[in-house]
Amino acid sequence: MASRLRKWQTEYLGRTLVTAFGLFVVVLTLGILGFLGYKGSATFIDYGHSLTEFLISSKWSPGEAGQSGSIGSAVFIIGSLEVSSLALLLATPLSLAMAIFIAEVAPQRLSTTLRSVLEIFVGIPSVVYGWIGLAVLVPFIADLFHLNFGFSVLSAALVLALMICPTITSVATDSLAATPNEYREASYALGSTRWQMIWHVKLRAAIPGILTGVVLGLARAFGEALAVAMVIGQSNRFASSLLAPTNTLTAVITANMGNTTTGSEYNDVLWSMAALLLAISLLFILLIRVISRRGQAS
Amino acid sequence: MSKIDAGAGSQAGAQAAAGAGAAGSQKGARATSRTSAKVIDRIATGVFYVVAAFFILLLASITAYILYKGALAASPELLSFVGDGVGIQLFNTVYLVFLSLLVTMPVGIMTGLFMAEYAGSGFFVAITRTCIEALSSLPSIIVGLFGFLVFIQMTHSKWSLWAGSLSLAIINVPLIARTTEDAMRSVPRSYYDGSIALGASRWQTVTHVLLKASIPRIITGMILAAGRGFGEAAVLLYTSGMSSDVNFHDWNPLSPTSPLNPLRSADTLSVRIWSLKTEGIAANSQQIADLAAAILILLVFVFSLGSRALGRRLQKRMLSGN
Secondary structure (H helix, E strand, O other), X not given: OHHHHHHHHHHHHHHHHHHHHHHHHHHHHHHHHHHHHHHHHHHHHOOOOOHHHHHHXXXXXXXXXXXXXXXXXXXXXXXXXXXXXXXXXXXXXHHHHHHHHXXXXXXXXXXXXXXXXXXXXXXXXXXXXXXXXXXXXXXHHHHHOOOOOOOOHHHHHHHHHHHHHHHHHHHHHHHHHXXXXXXXXXXXXXXXXXXXXXXXXXXXXXHHHHHHHHHHHHHHHHHOOHHHHHHOEOOOOOOOOOOOOEOOHHHHHHHHOOOOOOOOHHHHHHHHHHHHHHHHHHHHHHHHHHHHHHHHHO | OHHHHHHHHHHHHHHHHHHOOOOOOOOOOOHHHHHHHHHHHHHHHHHHHHHHHHHHHHHHHHHHHHHHHHHHHOOOOOXXXXXXXXXXXXXXXXXXXXXXXXXXXXXXXXXXXXXXXXXXXXXXXXXXXXXXXXXXXXXXXXHHHHHHHHHXXXXXXXXXXXXXXXXXXXXXXXXXXXXXXXXXHOOOHHHHHHHHHOOOOHHHHHHHHHHHHHHHHHHHHHHHHHHHHHHOOOOOOOOOOOOOOOOOOOOOOOOOOOOOOOOOXXXXXXXXXXXXXXXXXXXXXXXXXXXXXXXXXXXXXXXXXXXXXXXXXXXXXXXXXX
Protein backbone atom coordinates (compact mmCIF):
# COMPACT_ATOMS: atom_id res chain seq x y z
CA MET A 1 0.00 0.00 0.00
CA ALA A 2 2.71 2.35 1.05
CA SER A 3 4.77 1.56 -2.02
CA ARG A 4 1.79 2.19 -4.25
CA LEU A 5 1.25 5.56 -2.62
CA ARG A 6 4.90 6.35 -3.10
CA LYS A 7 4.74 5.34 -6.74
CA TRP A 8 1.74 7.63 -7.14
CA GLN A 9 3.64 10.51 -5.65
CA THR A 10 6.82 9.99 -7.59
CA GLU A 11 5.43 9.00 -10.94
CA TYR A 12 1.74 9.05 -11.72
CA LEU A 13 1.02 12.49 -10.30
CA GLY A 14 3.58 14.09 -12.58
CA ARG A 15 2.48 12.10 -15.57
CA THR A 16 -1.14 13.10 -15.02
CA LEU A 17 -0.11 16.71 -14.64
CA VAL A 18 1.80 16.99 -17.92
CA THR A 19 -0.84 15.00 -19.79
CA ALA A 20 -3.40 17.49 -18.52
CA PHE A 21 -1.32 20.31 -19.99
CA GLY A 22 -1.06 18.51 -23.31
CA LEU A 23 -4.80 18.11 -23.27
CA PHE A 24 -5.18 21.77 -22.35
CA VAL A 25 -3.36 22.91 -25.48
CA VAL A 26 -5.64 20.74 -27.61
CA VAL A 27 -8.73 22.09 -25.86
CA LEU A 28 -7.45 25.65 -26.26
CA THR A 29 -6.94 25.22 -30.01
CA LEU A 30 -10.31 23.59 -30.47
CA GLY A 31 -11.79 26.31 -28.25
CA ILE A 32 -10.49 29.03 -30.55
CA LEU A 33 -11.94 27.20 -33.55
CA GLY A 34 -15.24 26.57 -31.79
CA PHE A 35 -15.78 30.05 -30.36
CA LEU A 36 -14.88 31.88 -33.56
CA GLY A 37 -16.92 29.45 -35.64
CA TYR A 38 -19.89 29.92 -33.34
CA LYS A 39 -19.62 33.72 -33.27
CA GLY A 40 -19.13 33.79 -37.03
CA SER A 41 -22.25 31.75 -37.68
CA ALA A 42 -24.61 34.37 -36.21
CA THR A 43 -24.63 36.33 -39.47
CA PHE A 44 -26.06 33.34 -41.26
CA ILE A 45 -28.31 31.96 -38.53
CA ASP A 46 -29.62 35.04 -36.72
CA TYR A 47 -29.74 37.37 -39.69
CA GLY A 48 -30.45 34.74 -42.36
CA HIS A 49 -27.81 35.79 -44.86
CA SER A 50 -26.47 33.23 -47.29
CA LEU A 51 -22.84 32.19 -47.45
CA THR A 52 -22.72 33.09 -51.14
CA GLU A 53 -23.86 36.64 -50.39
CA PHE A 54 -21.09 36.94 -47.82
CA LEU A 55 -18.40 35.58 -50.15
CA ILE A 56 -19.41 36.87 -53.57
CA SER A 57 -21.48 40.05 -53.21
CA SER A 58 -19.72 43.37 -52.83
CA LYS A 59 -22.75 45.26 -51.53
CA TRP A 60 -21.62 46.44 -48.11
CA SER A 61 -24.05 48.21 -45.80
CA PRO A 62 -24.43 46.09 -42.67
CA GLY A 63 -27.12 47.17 -40.22
CA GLU A 64 -26.49 48.58 -36.77
CA ALA A 65 -28.83 48.18 -33.78
CA GLY A 66 -31.11 45.37 -34.85
CA GLN A 67 -31.53 46.45 -38.48
CA SER A 68 -30.52 44.26 -41.36
CA GLY A 69 -28.62 45.34 -44.47
CA SER A 70 -26.23 43.86 -47.00
CA ILE A 71 -23.14 42.04 -45.89
CA GLY A 72 -21.30 41.28 -49.13
CA SER A 73 -17.63 41.04 -48.15
CA ALA A 74 -16.06 40.33 -51.52
CA VAL A 75 -14.20 43.66 -51.45
CA PHE A 76 -12.36 42.69 -48.28
CA ILE A 77 -11.69 39.13 -49.36
CA ILE A 78 -10.33 40.23 -52.75
CA GLY A 79 -8.41 43.04 -51.06
CA SER A 80 -6.69 40.61 -48.71
CA LEU A 81 -5.84 38.20 -51.51
CA GLU A 82 -4.64 40.99 -53.77
CA VAL A 83 -2.39 42.64 -51.24
CA SER A 84 -0.86 39.46 -49.86
CA SER A 85 -0.23 37.81 -53.21
CA LEU A 86 1.36 40.98 -54.59
CA ALA A 87 3.54 41.15 -51.49
CA LEU A 88 4.54 37.55 -52.05
CA LEU A 89 5.34 38.24 -55.68
CA LEU A 90 7.63 41.10 -54.65
CA ALA A 91 9.24 39.34 -51.71
CA THR A 92 9.89 35.86 -53.08
CA PRO A 93 12.55 36.62 -55.76
CA LEU A 94 14.39 38.99 -53.45
CA SER A 95 14.29 36.55 -50.54
CA LEU A 96 15.35 33.65 -52.68
CA ALA A 97 18.31 35.55 -54.08
CA MET A 98 19.25 36.60 -50.58
CA ALA A 99 18.96 33.03 -49.30
CA ILE A 100 21.18 31.71 -52.10
CA PHE A 101 23.68 34.45 -51.37
CA ILE A 102 23.83 33.57 -47.69
CA ALA A 103 23.88 29.81 -48.12
CA GLU A 104 26.10 29.45 -51.17
CA VAL A 105 27.87 32.60 -52.30
CA ALA A 106 28.87 34.69 -49.30
CA PRO A 107 32.12 34.00 -47.44
CA GLN A 108 31.45 32.20 -44.19
CA ARG A 109 31.91 35.09 -41.81
CA LEU A 110 29.55 37.30 -43.80
CA SER A 111 27.08 34.46 -44.07
CA THR A 112 26.92 33.90 -40.29
CA THR A 113 26.53 37.63 -39.66
CA LEU A 114 23.75 37.92 -42.20
CA ARG A 115 21.89 35.03 -40.65
CA SER A 116 21.88 36.72 -37.27
CA VAL A 117 20.83 40.02 -38.83
CA LEU A 118 17.92 38.29 -40.55
CA GLU A 119 16.75 36.62 -37.38
CA ILE A 120 16.71 39.98 -35.65
CA PHE A 121 14.69 41.49 -38.45
CA VAL A 122 12.15 38.69 -38.30
CA GLY A 123 11.43 40.03 -34.83
CA ILE A 124 10.76 43.64 -35.78
CA PRO A 125 7.18 44.42 -34.76
CA SER A 126 4.76 44.73 -37.64
CA VAL A 127 3.44 48.01 -36.25
CA VAL A 128 6.86 49.50 -36.81
CA TYR A 129 6.77 48.42 -40.46
CA GLY A 130 3.33 49.98 -40.72
CA TRP A 131 4.55 53.17 -39.12
CA ILE A 132 7.47 53.44 -41.55
CA GLY A 133 5.08 52.78 -44.40
CA LEU A 134 2.83 55.55 -43.18
CA ALA A 135 5.60 58.05 -42.53
CA VAL A 136 7.83 57.37 -45.55
CA LEU A 137 6.30 55.12 -48.17
CA VAL A 138 2.79 56.62 -48.43
CA PRO A 139 3.99 60.21 -49.03
CA PHE A 140 6.69 58.91 -51.37
CA ILE A 141 4.17 57.03 -53.52
CA ALA A 142 1.84 60.03 -53.59
CA ASP A 143 4.76 62.16 -54.80
CA LEU A 144 6.04 59.67 -57.31
CA PHE A 145 2.72 59.06 -59.03
CA HIS A 146 1.20 62.52 -58.45
CA LEU A 147 -1.67 61.24 -56.29
CA ASN A 148 -3.58 63.09 -53.62
CA PHE A 149 -2.94 60.27 -51.19
CA GLY A 150 -0.46 57.45 -51.29
CA PHE A 151 -2.71 54.98 -49.46
CA SER A 152 -2.91 52.13 -51.94
CA VAL A 153 -2.66 48.45 -52.70
CA LEU A 154 0.93 49.05 -53.76
CA SER A 155 1.88 50.68 -50.44
CA ALA A 156 0.35 47.83 -48.47
CA ALA A 157 2.03 45.21 -50.65
CA LEU A 158 5.42 46.90 -50.31
CA VAL A 159 5.11 47.13 -46.52
CA LEU A 160 4.08 43.48 -46.31
CA ALA A 161 6.82 42.40 -48.72
CA LEU A 162 9.38 44.10 -46.53
CA MET A 163 7.86 42.45 -43.48
CA ILE A 164 7.87 38.90 -44.85
CA CYS A 165 11.24 39.07 -46.63
CA PRO A 166 13.27 38.13 -43.56
CA THR A 167 10.88 35.24 -42.78
CA ILE A 168 11.08 33.70 -46.26
CA THR A 169 14.83 34.29 -46.51
CA SER A 170 15.44 32.70 -43.14
CA VAL A 171 13.49 29.52 -43.92
CA ALA A 172 14.89 29.24 -47.46
CA THR A 173 18.46 29.69 -46.21
CA ASP A 174 18.04 26.89 -43.67
CA SER A 175 16.58 24.67 -46.33
CA LEU A 176 19.43 25.34 -48.79
CA ALA A 177 22.01 24.79 -46.09
CA ALA A 178 20.38 21.50 -45.11
CA THR A 179 20.81 19.87 -48.51
CA PRO A 180 23.52 17.19 -48.42
CA ASN A 181 27.00 18.43 -49.15
CA GLU A 182 27.53 15.52 -51.56
CA TYR A 183 25.12 17.17 -53.99
CA ARG A 184 27.38 20.14 -54.29
CA GLU A 185 30.53 18.05 -54.54
CA ALA A 186 29.06 15.73 -57.16
CA SER A 187 27.89 18.70 -59.18
CA TYR A 188 31.30 20.37 -59.06
CA ALA A 189 32.97 17.08 -59.89
CA LEU A 190 30.89 16.95 -63.06
CA GLY A 191 32.44 20.26 -63.99
CA SER A 192 29.50 22.57 -63.40
CA THR A 193 30.01 26.18 -62.41
CA ARG A 194 28.70 27.46 -59.10
CA TRP A 195 25.62 28.94 -60.74
CA GLN A 196 24.88 25.68 -62.55
CA MET A 197 25.29 23.83 -59.27
CA ILE A 198 22.90 26.22 -57.50
CA TRP A 199 20.33 26.32 -60.28
CA HIS A 200 20.26 22.66 -61.32
CA VAL A 201 21.02 20.94 -58.05
CA LYS A 202 20.69 22.95 -54.85
CA LEU A 203 17.49 24.81 -55.66
CA ARG A 204 15.81 21.63 -56.80
CA ALA A 205 16.81 19.73 -53.69
CA ALA A 206 15.68 22.56 -51.42
CA ILE A 207 12.32 23.19 -53.05
CA PRO A 208 10.08 21.77 -50.27
CA GLY A 209 11.78 23.98 -47.70
CA ILE A 210 11.65 27.02 -49.94
CA LEU A 211 7.95 26.46 -50.59
CA THR A 212 7.35 26.15 -46.86
CA GLY A 213 9.00 29.52 -46.39
CA VAL A 214 6.90 31.06 -49.14
CA VAL A 215 3.63 29.75 -47.69
CA LEU A 216 4.70 30.91 -44.23
CA GLY A 217 5.31 34.35 -45.69
CA LEU A 218 1.94 34.29 -47.42
CA ALA A 219 0.23 33.29 -44.18
CA ARG A 220 1.94 36.12 -42.32
CA ALA A 221 1.01 38.63 -44.99
CA PHE A 222 -2.57 37.44 -45.12
CA GLY A 223 -3.03 37.55 -41.36
CA GLU A 224 -1.24 40.83 -40.74
CA ALA A 225 -3.67 43.40 -39.45
CA LEU A 226 -2.16 46.64 -38.23
CA ALA A 227 0.61 47.25 -40.73
CA VAL A 228 -1.86 46.81 -43.58
CA ALA A 229 -4.62 48.83 -41.96
CA MET A 230 -2.23 51.76 -41.61
CA VAL A 231 -1.44 52.08 -45.33
CA ILE A 232 -4.30 50.49 -47.27
CA GLY A 233 -6.55 53.55 -47.08
CA GLN A 234 -9.57 51.56 -45.83
CA SER A 235 -11.92 52.43 -48.65
CA ASN A 236 -14.74 49.92 -49.04
CA ARG A 237 -14.57 49.39 -52.78
CA PHE A 238 -12.52 47.33 -55.19
CA ALA A 239 -9.20 48.86 -56.09
CA SER A 240 -9.35 50.20 -59.65
CA SER A 241 -5.57 50.02 -59.93
CA LEU A 242 -2.54 49.20 -57.82
CA LEU A 243 -2.43 52.85 -56.84
CA ALA A 244 -6.00 52.93 -55.52
CA PRO A 245 -6.97 52.33 -51.91
CA THR A 246 -9.15 49.38 -50.89
CA ASN A 247 -9.69 47.38 -47.70
CA THR A 248 -8.79 43.97 -46.32
CA LEU A 249 -10.41 41.47 -43.96
CA THR A 250 -7.93 42.14 -41.17
CA ALA A 251 -8.09 45.91 -41.57
CA VAL A 252 -11.87 46.12 -41.49
CA ILE A 253 -12.05 43.83 -38.44
CA THR A 254 -9.40 45.79 -36.55
CA ALA A 255 -10.88 49.16 -37.34
CA ASN A 256 -14.51 48.37 -36.56
CA MET A 257 -14.64 45.67 -33.92
CA GLY A 258 -14.39 48.24 -31.16
CA ASN A 259 -17.05 50.69 -32.35
CA THR A 260 -19.89 48.37 -33.34
CA THR A 261 -22.42 47.06 -30.84
CA THR A 262 -22.22 43.45 -29.77
CA GLY A 263 -24.97 41.41 -31.40
CA SER A 264 -25.63 43.92 -34.17
CA GLU A 265 -25.44 42.70 -37.74
CA TYR A 266 -22.35 44.80 -38.40
CA ASN A 267 -20.55 43.27 -35.46
CA ASP A 268 -21.60 39.74 -36.37
CA VAL A 269 -20.30 40.10 -39.93
CA LEU A 270 -16.93 41.11 -38.53
CA TRP A 271 -16.89 37.88 -36.53
CA SER A 272 -17.80 35.95 -39.68
CA MET A 273 -14.83 37.55 -41.39
CA ALA A 274 -12.62 36.55 -38.46
CA ALA A 275 -13.86 32.97 -38.83
CA LEU A 276 -13.08 33.09 -42.54
CA LEU A 277 -9.61 34.44 -41.78
CA LEU A 278 -9.10 31.60 -39.32
CA ALA A 279 -10.24 29.04 -41.90
CA ILE A 280 -7.84 30.38 -44.51
CA SER A 281 -4.97 30.43 -42.00
CA LEU A 282 -5.67 26.79 -41.17
CA LEU A 283 -5.59 26.03 -44.87
CA PHE A 284 -2.10 27.54 -45.06
CA ILE A 285 -0.98 25.42 -42.11
CA LEU A 286 -2.35 22.33 -43.82
CA LEU A 287 -0.55 23.28 -47.01
CA ILE A 288 2.75 23.58 -45.15
CA ARG A 289 2.24 20.14 -43.62
CA VAL A 290 1.55 18.61 -47.02
CA ILE A 291 4.61 20.27 -48.54
CA SER A 292 6.95 19.21 -45.78
CA ARG A 293 5.62 15.65 -45.81
CA ARG A 294 6.20 15.49 -49.56
CA GLY A 295 9.71 16.79 -48.99
CA GLN A 296 10.42 14.06 -46.46
CA ALA A 297 9.01 11.38 -48.70
CA SER A 298 11.14 12.23 -51.70
CA MET B 1 31.49 24.87 -40.21
CA SER B 2 33.28 22.46 -42.46
CA LYS B 3 30.57 23.00 -45.07
CA ILE B 4 32.14 26.05 -46.62
CA ASP B 5 35.65 24.69 -46.46
CA ALA B 6 34.64 21.45 -48.14
CA GLY B 7 32.73 23.45 -50.72
CA ALA B 8 35.69 25.68 -51.48
CA GLY B 9 37.96 22.66 -51.69
CA SER B 10 35.75 20.79 -54.08
CA GLN B 11 35.22 23.93 -56.09
CA ALA B 12 38.95 24.25 -56.58
CA GLY B 13 39.04 20.61 -57.50
CA ALA B 14 36.22 21.05 -59.96
CA GLN B 15 37.95 23.98 -61.59
CA ALA B 16 41.13 21.98 -61.92
CA ALA B 17 39.17 19.15 -63.47
CA ALA B 18 37.44 21.54 -65.83
CA GLY B 19 40.80 23.05 -66.75
CA ALA B 20 42.16 19.62 -67.54
CA GLY B 21 39.30 19.25 -69.95
CA ALA B 22 36.99 16.85 -68.17
CA ALA B 23 34.68 15.68 -70.91
CA GLY B 24 30.98 14.82 -70.73
CA SER B 25 29.91 17.19 -67.99
CA GLN B 26 26.84 18.93 -69.36
CA LYS B 27 25.73 18.73 -72.98
CA GLY B 28 29.17 18.34 -74.45
CA ALA B 29 32.08 20.16 -72.89
CA ARG B 30 32.89 22.24 -75.88
CA ALA B 31 35.04 25.25 -75.17
CA THR B 32 32.37 27.77 -76.20
CA SER B 33 29.63 26.45 -73.91
CA ARG B 34 32.12 26.28 -71.06
CA THR B 35 33.10 29.90 -71.45
CA SER B 36 29.49 30.98 -71.66
CA ALA B 37 28.69 28.93 -68.57
CA LYS B 38 31.53 30.70 -66.82
CA VAL B 39 30.28 34.08 -67.94
CA ILE B 40 26.79 33.28 -66.71
CA ASP B 41 28.27 32.16 -63.43
CA ARG B 42 30.12 35.46 -63.07
CA ILE B 43 26.97 37.42 -63.87
CA ALA B 44 24.91 35.39 -61.40
CA THR B 45 27.48 35.95 -58.68
CA GLY B 46 27.43 39.65 -59.42
CA VAL B 47 23.64 39.76 -59.25
CA PHE B 48 23.67 38.01 -55.89
CA TYR B 49 26.11 40.53 -54.46
CA VAL B 50 23.99 43.42 -55.76
CA VAL B 51 20.76 41.97 -54.34
CA ALA B 52 22.40 41.27 -51.00
CA ALA B 53 23.85 44.77 -50.84
CA PHE B 54 20.46 46.26 -51.67
CA PHE B 55 18.73 44.15 -49.02
CA ILE B 56 21.23 44.96 -46.30
CA LEU B 57 21.21 48.61 -47.19
CA LEU B 58 17.42 48.63 -47.01
CA LEU B 59 17.31 47.02 -43.57
CA ALA B 60 20.12 49.21 -42.29
CA SER B 61 18.53 52.41 -43.53
CA ILE B 62 15.16 51.49 -41.98
CA THR B 63 16.81 50.88 -38.62
CA ALA B 64 18.85 54.05 -38.88
CA TYR B 65 15.76 56.04 -39.87
CA ILE B 66 13.71 54.83 -36.91
CA LEU B 67 16.51 55.44 -34.42
CA TYR B 68 17.28 58.86 -35.91
CA LYS B 69 13.66 59.99 -35.80
CA GLY B 70 13.36 58.64 -32.28
CA ALA B 71 16.45 60.53 -31.16
CA LEU B 72 15.06 63.73 -32.72
CA ALA B 73 11.77 63.31 -30.89
CA ALA B 74 13.29 62.46 -27.53
CA SER B 75 12.68 65.08 -24.89
CA PRO B 76 12.47 64.89 -21.12
CA GLU B 77 8.73 65.51 -21.35
CA LEU B 78 8.07 62.65 -23.77
CA LEU B 79 10.39 60.30 -21.90
CA SER B 80 8.57 60.89 -18.63
CA PHE B 81 5.97 58.81 -16.81
CA VAL B 82 3.21 61.44 -16.85
CA GLY B 83 0.90 62.89 -19.49
CA ASP B 84 2.09 62.09 -23.00
CA GLY B 85 5.28 60.49 -21.73
CA VAL B 86 6.21 57.22 -23.38
CA GLY B 87 7.56 55.94 -20.08
CA ILE B 88 4.05 54.81 -19.19
CA GLN B 89 3.84 52.60 -22.27
CA LEU B 90 7.36 51.32 -21.73
CA PHE B 91 6.39 50.23 -18.23
CA ASN B 92 3.15 48.70 -19.51
CA THR B 93 4.97 46.77 -22.24
CA VAL B 94 7.51 45.26 -19.89
CA TYR B 95 4.97 44.57 -17.13
CA LEU B 96 2.47 42.97 -19.51
CA VAL B 97 5.10 40.73 -21.06
CA PHE B 98 6.29 39.80 -17.57
CA LEU B 99 2.74 38.87 -16.51
CA SER B 100 2.23 36.85 -19.67
CA LEU B 101 5.47 34.93 -19.15
CA LEU B 102 4.22 33.92 -15.70
CA VAL B 103 1.54 31.95 -17.55
CA THR B 104 3.46 31.02 -20.68
CA MET B 105 6.43 29.44 -18.94
CA PRO B 106 4.67 26.80 -16.79
CA VAL B 107 2.14 25.89 -19.49
CA GLY B 108 4.76 25.83 -22.25
CA ILE B 109 7.31 23.83 -20.24
CA MET B 110 4.71 21.29 -19.08
CA THR B 111 3.43 20.85 -22.63
CA GLY B 112 6.97 20.48 -23.94
CA LEU B 113 7.69 17.93 -21.20
CA PHE B 114 4.65 15.96 -22.19
CA MET B 115 5.63 16.01 -25.85
CA ALA B 116 9.22 14.98 -25.17
CA GLU B 117 8.85 12.31 -22.51
CA TYR B 118 5.34 11.08 -22.03
CA ALA B 119 3.51 11.42 -25.28
CA GLY B 120 4.91 8.41 -27.10
CA SER B 121 3.92 8.36 -30.72
CA GLY B 122 0.20 7.66 -30.72
CA PHE B 123 -2.83 9.40 -32.11
CA PHE B 124 -3.13 11.85 -29.24
CA VAL B 125 0.41 13.12 -29.75
CA ALA B 126 -0.23 13.70 -33.43
CA ILE B 127 -3.27 15.78 -32.47
CA THR B 128 -1.35 17.73 -29.83
CA ARG B 129 1.48 18.39 -32.25
CA THR B 130 -0.91 19.63 -34.91
CA CYS B 131 -2.62 21.88 -32.38
CA ILE B 132 0.69 23.40 -31.26
CA GLU B 133 1.62 23.97 -34.87
CA ALA B 134 -1.74 25.54 -35.63
CA LEU B 135 -1.57 27.76 -32.52
CA SER B 136 1.88 28.99 -33.44
CA SER B 137 0.86 30.15 -36.88
CA LEU B 138 -2.51 31.75 -36.15
CA PRO B 139 -2.69 35.42 -37.10
CA SER B 140 -2.33 37.43 -33.92
CA ILE B 141 -5.53 39.35 -34.58
CA ILE B 142 -7.41 36.02 -34.36
CA VAL B 143 -5.92 35.28 -30.96
CA GLY B 144 -6.73 38.84 -29.93
CA LEU B 145 -10.35 38.41 -30.92
CA PHE B 146 -10.54 35.11 -29.06
CA GLY B 147 -9.14 36.83 -25.98
CA PHE B 148 -11.61 39.67 -26.40
CA LEU B 149 -14.47 37.17 -26.61
CA VAL B 150 -13.47 34.95 -23.70
CA PHE B 151 -11.69 37.26 -21.25
CA ILE B 152 -13.65 40.46 -21.86
CA GLN B 153 -17.10 39.80 -23.30
CA MET B 154 -17.89 36.53 -21.56
CA THR B 155 -16.67 37.71 -18.17
CA HIS B 156 -18.33 41.10 -18.63
CA SER B 157 -15.15 42.89 -17.69
CA LYS B 158 -13.27 45.87 -19.03
CA TRP B 159 -10.01 45.85 -20.97
CA SER B 160 -7.29 44.82 -18.61
CA LEU B 161 -3.65 43.87 -18.29
CA TRP B 162 -4.49 40.32 -17.26
CA ALA B 163 -6.71 39.76 -20.29
CA GLY B 164 -3.94 41.09 -22.52
CA SER B 165 -1.27 39.01 -20.87
CA LEU B 166 -3.33 35.81 -21.07
CA SER B 167 -3.95 36.38 -24.78
CA LEU B 168 -0.27 37.07 -25.34
CA ALA B 169 0.50 33.87 -23.43
CA ILE B 170 -1.54 31.89 -25.98
CA ILE B 171 0.74 33.20 -28.73
CA ASN B 172 3.93 32.27 -26.91
CA VAL B 173 3.02 28.86 -25.46
CA PRO B 174 3.84 26.98 -28.70
CA LEU B 175 7.30 28.59 -28.84
CA ILE B 176 8.16 27.56 -25.28
CA ALA B 177 6.65 24.10 -25.71
CA ARG B 178 8.73 23.47 -28.80
CA THR B 179 11.90 24.87 -27.25
CA THR B 180 11.43 22.69 -24.17
CA GLU B 181 10.77 19.60 -26.25
CA ASP B 182 13.83 20.17 -28.45
CA ALA B 183 16.01 20.86 -25.43
CA MET B 184 14.85 17.73 -23.59
CA ARG B 185 15.37 15.58 -26.64
CA SER B 186 18.93 16.82 -27.07
CA VAL B 187 19.96 15.79 -23.54
CA PRO B 188 22.25 12.74 -23.87
CA ARG B 189 20.51 9.41 -23.32
CA SER B 190 23.12 8.46 -20.71
CA TYR B 191 21.71 11.08 -18.32
CA TYR B 192 18.37 9.34 -18.38
CA ASP B 193 19.82 5.87 -18.02
CA GLY B 194 22.08 6.95 -15.17
CA SER B 195 19.24 8.45 -13.24
CA ILE B 196 16.96 5.45 -13.71
CA ALA B 197 19.81 3.16 -12.69
CA LEU B 198 20.12 5.08 -9.44
CA GLY B 199 16.54 4.17 -8.66
CA ALA B 200 14.79 7.40 -9.58
CA SER B 201 11.32 7.21 -11.07
CA ARG B 202 10.73 8.43 -14.59
CA TRP B 203 9.09 11.61 -13.36
CA GLN B 204 11.94 12.29 -10.95
CA THR B 205 14.39 11.74 -13.79
CA VAL B 206 12.48 14.06 -16.08
CA THR B 207 12.20 16.90 -13.59
CA HIS B 208 15.47 16.56 -11.70
CA VAL B 209 17.80 15.57 -14.51
CA LEU B 210 16.47 16.24 -17.99
CA LEU B 211 14.65 19.48 -17.20
CA LYS B 212 17.63 20.80 -15.26
CA ALA B 213 19.93 20.08 -18.19
CA SER B 214 17.50 21.87 -20.51
CA ILE B 215 17.22 25.07 -18.48
CA PRO B 216 19.74 27.10 -20.51
CA ARG B 217 17.87 26.56 -23.74
CA ILE B 218 14.52 27.17 -22.12
CA ILE B 219 15.80 30.50 -20.80
CA THR B 220 16.96 31.42 -24.29
CA GLY B 221 13.48 30.58 -25.54
CA MET B 222 11.95 32.72 -22.83
CA ILE B 223 13.98 35.76 -23.83
CA LEU B 224 12.97 35.19 -27.43
CA ALA B 225 9.32 34.99 -26.39
CA ALA B 226 9.67 38.22 -24.42
CA GLY B 227 11.18 39.96 -27.43
CA ARG B 228 8.28 38.82 -29.54
CA GLY B 229 5.80 39.91 -26.91
CA PHE B 230 7.12 43.47 -26.82
CA GLY B 231 6.11 44.05 -30.41
CA GLU B 232 2.70 42.41 -30.38
CA ALA B 233 -0.14 44.82 -30.92
CA ALA B 234 -3.01 43.07 -32.69
CA VAL B 235 -3.44 40.69 -29.75
CA LEU B 236 -3.68 43.53 -27.29
CA LEU B 237 -5.92 46.08 -29.04
CA TYR B 238 -9.10 44.48 -27.77
CA THR B 239 -7.80 42.77 -24.66
CA SER B 240 -5.60 45.18 -22.74
CA GLY B 241 -7.06 48.24 -24.39
CA MET B 242 -5.77 51.39 -26.03
CA SER B 243 -5.39 53.72 -23.08
CA SER B 244 -4.04 53.76 -19.58
CA ASP B 245 -4.84 55.79 -16.54
CA VAL B 246 -1.97 55.36 -14.11
CA ASN B 247 -0.41 57.20 -11.28
CA PHE B 248 3.22 56.35 -10.72
CA HIS B 249 3.15 57.48 -7.10
CA ASP B 250 0.70 54.79 -6.10
CA TRP B 251 2.25 51.32 -5.87
CA ASN B 252 -0.56 49.58 -4.01
CA PRO B 253 -1.52 46.81 -6.46
CA LEU B 254 -5.16 47.02 -5.36
CA SER B 255 -5.73 50.66 -6.17
CA PRO B 256 -7.34 51.19 -9.60
CA THR B 257 -4.69 53.55 -10.97
CA SER B 258 -1.67 51.75 -9.56
CA PRO B 259 0.84 50.71 -12.24
CA LEU B 260 0.90 47.23 -10.71
CA ASN B 261 -2.87 46.64 -10.74
CA PRO B 262 -3.43 43.84 -13.28
CA LEU B 263 -7.08 44.81 -13.67
CA ARG B 264 -6.44 48.24 -15.19
CA SER B 265 -6.37 48.82 -18.92
CA ALA B 266 -2.93 49.46 -20.39
CA ASP B 267 -1.60 50.42 -23.80
CA THR B 268 1.82 49.13 -24.77
CA LEU B 269 4.36 50.86 -27.00
CA SER B 270 3.15 49.12 -30.15
CA VAL B 271 -0.52 49.72 -29.35
CA ARG B 272 0.30 53.37 -28.72
CA ILE B 273 1.84 53.68 -32.19
CA TRP B 274 -1.34 52.23 -33.66
CA SER B 275 -3.70 54.41 -31.66
CA LEU B 276 -1.70 57.54 -32.47
CA LYS B 277 -2.15 56.73 -36.12
CA THR B 278 -5.87 56.14 -35.87
CA GLU B 279 -6.80 58.85 -33.39
CA GLY B 280 -3.72 61.03 -33.36
CA ILE B 281 -5.29 64.24 -32.15
CA ALA B 282 -2.35 65.55 -30.16
CA ALA B 283 -0.17 68.04 -32.03
CA ASN B 284 2.96 66.07 -31.23
CA SER B 285 1.55 62.64 -32.02
CA GLN B 286 4.13 62.18 -34.79
CA GLN B 287 6.98 62.72 -32.33
CA ILE B 288 5.43 60.42 -29.73
CA ALA B 289 5.05 57.63 -32.27
CA ASP B 290 8.61 58.14 -33.55
CA LEU B 291 9.96 57.88 -30.05
CA ALA B 292 7.80 54.85 -29.22
CA ALA B 293 8.95 53.08 -32.39
CA ALA B 294 12.61 53.75 -31.60
CA ILE B 295 12.30 52.49 -28.03
CA LEU B 296 10.39 49.45 -29.27
CA ILE B 297 12.98 48.33 -31.78
CA LEU B 298 15.78 48.99 -29.31
CA LEU B 299 13.98 46.72 -26.85
CA VAL B 300 13.50 44.04 -29.50
CA PHE B 301 17.13 44.26 -30.68
CA VAL B 302 18.52 44.08 -27.17
CA PHE B 303 16.45 41.00 -26.32
CA SER B 304 17.17 39.32 -29.61
CA LEU B 305 20.91 39.90 -29.34
CA GLY B 306 20.79 39.01 -25.66
CA SER B 307 19.15 35.66 -26.27
CA ARG B 308 21.69 34.83 -28.98
CA ALA B 309 24.66 35.80 -26.85
CA LEU B 310 23.31 33.92 -23.86
CA GLY B 311 22.53 30.87 -25.96
CA ARG B 312 26.02 30.80 -27.40
CA ARG B 313 27.60 31.19 -23.98
CA LEU B 314 25.50 28.52 -22.33
CA GLN B 315 26.15 26.16 -25.17
CA LYS B 316 29.88 26.71 -24.87
CA ARG B 317 29.72 26.02 -21.17
CA MET B 318 27.75 22.82 -21.73
CA LEU B 319 30.17 21.65 -24.39
CA SER B 320 33.19 22.29 -22.21
CA GLY B 321 31.40 20.54 -19.34
CA ASN B 322 31.23 17.31 -21.32
